[in-house]
Amino acid sequence: xxxxxxxxxxxxxxxxxxxxxxxxxxxxxxxxxxxxxxxxxxxxxxxxxxxxxxxxxxxxxxxxxxxxxxxxxxxxxxxxxxxxxxxxxxxxxxxxxxxxxxxxxxxxxxxxxxxxxxxxxxxxxxxxxxxxxxxxxxxxxxxxxxxxxxxxxxxxxxxxxxxxxxxxxxxxxxxxxxxxxxxxxxxxxxxxxxxxxxxxxxxxxxxxxxxxxxxxxxxxxxxxxxxxxxxxxxxxxxxxxxxxxxxxxxxxxxxxxxxxxxxxxxxxxxxxxxxxxxxxxxxxxxxxxxxxxxxxxxxxxxxxxxxxxxxxxxxxxxxxxxxxxxxxxxxxxxxxxxxxxxxxxxxxxxxxxxxxxxxxxxxxxxxxxxxxxxxxxxxxxxxxxxxxxxxxxxxxxxxxxxxxxxxxxxxxxxxxxxxxxxxxxxxxxxxxxxxxxxxxxxxxxxxxxxxxxxxxxxxxxxxxxxxxxxxxxxxxxxxxxxxxxxxxxxxxxxxxxxxxxxxxxxxxxxxxxxxxxxxxxxxxxxxxxxxxxxxxxxxxxxxxxxxxxxxxxxxxxxxxxxxxxxxx
Ligand code: C2E
Ligand code: CA
Ligand code: CA
Numbered sequence: 001x002x003x004x005x006x007x008x009x010x011x012x013x014x015x016x017x018x019x020x021x022x023x024x025x026x027x028x029x030x031x032x033x034x035x036x037x038x039x040x041x042x043x044x045x046x047x048x049x050x051x052x053x054x055x056x057x058x059x060x061x062x063x064x065x066x067x068x069x070x071x072x073x074x075x076x077x078x079x080x081x082x083x084x085x086x087x088x089x090x091x092x093x094x095x096x097x098x099x100x101x102x103x104x105x106x107x108x109x110x111x112x113x114x115x116x117x118x119x120x121x122x123x124x125x126x127x128x129x130x131x132x133x134x135x136x137x138x139x140x141x142x143x144x145x146x147x148x149x150x151x152x153x154x155x156x157x158x159x160x161x162x163x164x165x166x167x168x169x170x171x172x173x174x175x176x177x178x179x180x181x182x183x184x185x186x187x188x189x190x191x192x193x194x195x196x197x198x199x200x201x202x203x204x205x206x207x208x209x210x211x212x213x214x215x216x217x218x219x220x221x222x223x224x225x226x227x228x229x230x231x232x233x234x235x236x237x238x239x240x241x242x243x244x245x246x247x248x249x250x251x252x253x254x255x256x257x258x259x260x261x262x263x264x265x266x267x268x269x270x271x272x273x274x275x276x277x278x279x280x281x282x283x284x285x286x287x288x289x290x291x292x293x294x295x296x297x298x299x300x301x302x303x304x305x306x307x308x309x310x311x312x313x314x315x316x317x318x319x320x321x322x323x324x325x326x327x328x329x330x331x332x333x334x335x336x337x338x339x340x341x342x343x344x345x346x347x348x349x350x351x352x353x354x355x356x357x358x359x360x361x362x363x364x365x366x367x368x369x370x371x372x373x374x375x376x377x378x379x380x381x382x383x384x385x386x387x388x389x390x391x392x393x394x395x396x397x398x399x400x401x402x403x404x405x406x407x408x409x410x411x412x413x414x415x416x417x418x419x420x421x422x423x424x425x426x427x428x429x430x431x432x433x434x435x436x437x438x439x440x441x442x443x444x445x446x447x448x449x450x451x452x453x454x455x456x457x458x459x460x461x462x463x464x465x466x467x468x469x470x471x472x473x474x475x476x477x478x479x480x481x482x483x484x485x486x487x488x489x490x491x492x493x494x495x496x497x498x499x500x501x502x503x504x505x506x507x508x509x510x511x512x513x514x515x516x517x518x519x520x521x522x523x524x525x526x527x528x529x530x531x532x533x534x535x536x537x538x539x540x541x542x543x544x545x546x547x548x549x550x551x552x553x554x555x556x557x558x559x560x561x562x563x564x565x566x567x568x
Contacts, residue, residue: 490526
């Protein structure tokens with residue numbers, strides 16, 4: 001509606017009957033209305049205000065301080081500061097949010113607004129305004145407009161009382177939301193959250209409700225839903241999230257992981273239910289994200305095992321790397337006459353701890369990474385491996401030691417200086433050391449990683465790209481990577497001689513050819529059989545590693561195998 005311009009003179013000439021206006025206002029609102037005669041310090045409050053709060057009646061002497069006593073002690077200072085500001089003449093407006101105690105003894109959230117009217121000399125005449133309850137304070141998330149976690153709890157607890165088909169909860173976690181926040185700023189991040197919240201609401205079945213949890217998590221509660229229906233709901237959300245979206249002209253991509261638990265069936269109280277849904281969501285994230293997992297008691301066992309293993313690992317690391325050891329797996333090259341010549345070894349970490357027994361590095365390395373222990377362990381592995389290498393140079397002057405390095409180690413600024421210092425301390429020529437990094441290290445363009453690569457290259461430490469073919473990089477990108485060696489994952493060697501897997505053979509052949517054209521050498525991993533070895537030889541691989549040559553073995557066993565009788 002367009003407002004026609006009215007001069008202030010015209011406004012003043014409009015006759016207002018104060019009593020009529022007051023009645024009209026009080027009648028048309030559930031808010032509380034007050035007018036204070038400042039000189040007499042006497043206030044007139046609306047009927048509902050006198051009823052709902054501990055006030056003596058509609059006429060109240062000393063309202064400002066009486067009311068202040070009802071304000072929550074936590075908020076009192078803000079309330080009185082605002083009043084003082086007015087009395088000191090710095091402002092005529094009062095606008096404060098606080099909790100105030102009602103006659104039932106309950107604190108309710110209100111926003112209190114008022115305007116001070118002064119005489120010509122600037123002395124306060126009247127102070128009038130409105131106290132409005134904010135019913136949804138704390139119930140609604142201001143960013144997304146969704147109900148908060150506290151409301152989710154109430155909803156679930158009501159469903160828990162139902163004997164039949166209470167339904168399910170779907171916990172949703174945005175994948176890599178940090179990356180979205182980094183894309184622009186937090187304001188952009190908030191807009192993305194808001195858009196996702198809107199999408200979720202649109203996709204919900206009738207009677208389902210969505211709640212905003214902390215950070216990048218949401219929960220959907222579906223009364224009466226079966227596990228299959230929960231799964232179907234996730235798939236709908238998944239489809240929507242797997243498309244490029246746009247906020248304020250900026251495109252973004254944000255997939256969503258899920259975890260479900262059944263109300264009543266999986267847990268009979270809210271906190272357990274939430275914990276179970278969390279562990280299901282965690283399993284989805286661990287499994288590669290952008291997927292949904294339904295809670296099973298087994299999942300809880302896995303989570304407990306992870307926690308127990310982590311605490312054992314911490315203990316081991318604290319007590320001088322007790323229970324950790326290294327084993328060495330040789331790799332060899334083909335000799336002219338068809339024989340195999342030892343080139344070097346890959347150092348592989350082992351850990352065995354009661355009551356678990358030997359635990360695979362596939363299981364414990366991620367735990368070292370998530371607990372922050374990897375930096376310390378990584379340094380220990382390098383110290384050990386370099387010491388062993390130094391010793392073996394006496395038997396094999398060109399020996400090369402390969403050490404696995406996690407992406408988190410490489411991102412640490414202290415890593416490269418540590419390696420350089422280590423080589424110097426142990427007097428080892430860098431040509432004897434190869435650091436193995438997985439493909440994903442090469443394809444991210446984090447400045448810290450690029451710096452580390454440069455540092456290693458200028459120190460002439462060789463870099464191997466590990467597990468090639470399992471990650472994201474393409475054949476075309478391969479030659480752009482700062483790698484000296486490419487290790488083709490053992491996935492490709494199994495079935496290399498199977499007619500139906502012609503692809504694997506062609507893949508290995510192509511990688512070898514491409515690498516050779518730019519001076520990168522190729523190691524084929526996981527060779528277990530003689531016929532596999534022969535095929536790899538015809539494809540011109542530079543080296544091979546695998547059970548056919550040897551399993552990973554202890555330092556003593558390695559020496560016994562390659563240099564029997566030599567003095568250590
Ligand atoms: P990886 O770097 O790919 O290491 C090779 C893995 O393949 C080793 O498993 C080895 O025992 C296994 N292997 C070797 N030849 C064959 C074969 O012919 N057939 C089969 N089936 N397997 C073979 P392992 O020792 O269990 O290590 C698993 C992974 O743990 C390693 O994969 C590596 O990613 C990680 N890892 C091991 N030690 C360390 C370490 O000190 N630091 C870091 N960051 N990661 C490590
Ligand atoms: Ca490796
Ligand atoms: Ca590998």
